[in-house]
Amino acid sequence: MLKLTNSSAIRFSALFALFMSIVSTSTLAAYDRNQAVPVEKVVYGQVESIKHVTETQLVEDRNLGWKTFGGALIGGVVGHQFGGGSGQDVATVLGALLGGAAANRYGNSTRTLEYKLIEMMINLDDGTQVMVIQDLDPGLTFVAGDEVRVVYLKGYVRVDIAM
Numbered sequence: 001m002l003k004l005t006n007s008s009a010i011r012f013s014a015l016f017a018l019f020m021s022i023v024s025t026s027t028l029a030a031y032d033r034n035q036a037v038p039v040e041k042v043v044y045g046q047v048e049s050i051k052h053v054t055e056t057q058l059v060e061d062r063n064l065g066w067k068t069f070g071g072a073l074i075g076g077v078v079g080h081q082f083g084g085g086s087g088q089d090v091a092t093v094l095g096a097l098l099g100g101a102a103a104n105r106y107g108n109s110t111r112t113l114e115y116k117l118i119e120m121m122i123n124l125d126d127g128t129q130v131m132v133i134q135d136l137d138p139g140l141t142f143v144a145g146d147e148v149r150v151v152y153l154k155g156y157v158r159v160d161i162a163m
Helices: 006-025 064-079 086-107
Strands: 039-060 110-124 129-135 145-151 156-161
Touching: 039 129, 064 086, 086 129, 110 145
Parallel strands: none
Antiparallel strands: 039 110, 039 145, 110 129, 145 156
């Protein structure tokens, strides 16, 4: 028999909201797309060759511990609604164990991400060559012979069509 009191429902709702806020804050982006980045230097050149590359990366779920904890918490709250006295304590513990086990088993997810990249060999105007690998931008296509600008930023490089 399921006994759900108002105070139990409020506690369950509060704990569930707290759990969801903890899980959702860990998925925020690590950078701001509209952030200005200082340019170290800009050089110009011509694309010699292009190669399209696909890179696959295995991504593991880093929230597994929180999912297991959340499953145990929810299972314990649901189990606490059954029985009375020591039977209620047993039901709470069993609910927590089953909820944690289910979240651990079904919450464990690994997936692969596929990145489409473009590898460019560029002859710079000063006579040197550089090879740049960057994300493929469908709105920005390159062909051999294109005049390009190579923008050196702190820690990385970006190639664009010269203007």
